[in-house]
Amino acid sequence: MDAMTQSPGVDAITLYEYTARIGATIHSQPTLRNVWITAELSDVAVRGGHFYADLIQKNEQGATVARMRANLWASQHVVLRNKYIRQTGEDLRNGIKVKICGAANHHNIYGLSFNITDIDPSYVDEGDIMRHRMEILNRMKQEGLFDENRQLPLPADTQRIAIISAHGAAGLGDFLNQLGHNPDGYRFTTGFFESPMQGERAPGGVMAALERISAEAERWDCVVIIRGGGATADMNCFDNEQLARNVCLFPLPVIVGIGHERDNCVLDYIAHTRCKTPTAVAEFLVNHQREAWQHSTELTNRILREATLRLDGEKRHLAQIETFVPSVATQMIEREKLKLKNFTTAIPLSTTGLTTREKTRLDGYRQQLETASATVVSRAKDRLRATWELLEVLRPDNTLKRGYSITRVDGKAVRDAAALPPGTILETQLASGSVSSTVNS
Secondary structure (H helix, E strand, O other), rough: OOOOOOOOOOOOHHHHHHHHHEEEHHHHHHHHEEEEEEEEEEEEEOOOOEEEEEEEEEEHHHHHOOOOOEEEEEHHHHHHHHHHHHHHHOOOOOEEEEEEEEEEEEEEOOEEEEEEEOOOOOOOOOOOOHHHHHHHHHHHHOOOHHHHHHHHOOOOOOOOEEEEOOOHHHHHHHHHHHHHOOOOOOOOOEEEEEEOOOOOOOHHHHHHHHHHHOOOOHOEEEEEEEEEOOOOOHHHHOOOOOHHHHHHOOOOOOOEEOOOOOOOHHHHHHHOEEEEEHHHHHHHHHHHHHHHHHHHHHHHHHHHHHHHHHHHHHHHHHHHHHHHHHHHHHHHHHHHHHHHHHHHHHHHHHHHHHHHHHHHHHHHHHHHEEEEHHHHHHHHHHHHHHHHHHHHHHHHHHHHHOOOOOEEEEEEEOOOHOOOOOOOOOEOOOOEEEEEEEOOO
């Protein structure tokens, strides 16, 4: 047993006593009072005149490294807020970085918080979250990725939906309920791809789900990424650059409904369609299906009207043709009879002259063929004779007779003296006989 762990037999204290000790410890520390800090504002809300927010600090990678609840009570809220608005021209809101003074406080029920007593309006900063988000979006634009997914066509008949969400999430239930019980009775096929939807594991989980969907992309019309409501800070995981690149380059339209009406994240800007909540995503898909059905119905009615008009017109045209057919047919028959009679008269005269001309042309062709064939044969004989004479000159035995010889080693001709080590036996072929020799150097 660890030496610091008390025995189960030791008397326990109540939770109230334990939290009271924590509060007493915090309240007794002067270094925790009247301290100026800088932090990001998140989940800003005003209720009953009191100001509430989460204070957040993020690292360079955009991950939250510190978080604490903050309160500004109504007695000071109006004064400090007006001072901030008067000097900066803007209200206290999500995404800005502020410099505030206050003290740590611990309540037995509400836990640890930071009570704001003053604010420095001269400290103006867009905020780490907003700056990090804009840097990612600007890089997406510079690389031409920003509109890649937004430009994909959403199929008119979008019924096969791949869902990325957390298991058991309330937003997932709302989405499926809204989709499955739509008033028009449209049927949708859904597939669930589980992923964490908050925290550091969320970006990797969503990217892994996208990869699984991409492997069977032909099964789906689009992808929806949904989660229910929650703290604004929980959305920071969707300001991930690698995740944004995956969504931009994904081969299917990606629709997001992350559950925040007042705040955006990087995915809201680069996804094909952004809806405020999972329920809104379902409504969007149902409306899209309704529009597609209406458009199809309009096209069907238009085709029916056009076909009816065309059929009526063709019927009238056919009736007119039936009136003219007998007389027109009689005139055509008479004209063709006259043509046939003229052809019958002209054929004997034409064939006699044509036959004479063709016989003359054939006689000319025969003479040309005889002359040309004789010339071709003569040239071929000359080429064969020249080739034979060249072969006679190049025959190996004739070459040897002119004083040349062939030196071989193991039956192979020698071409490089450097390749013959001392002691090599050479066989030299002459025009008459052969000579054996040994290499000395």
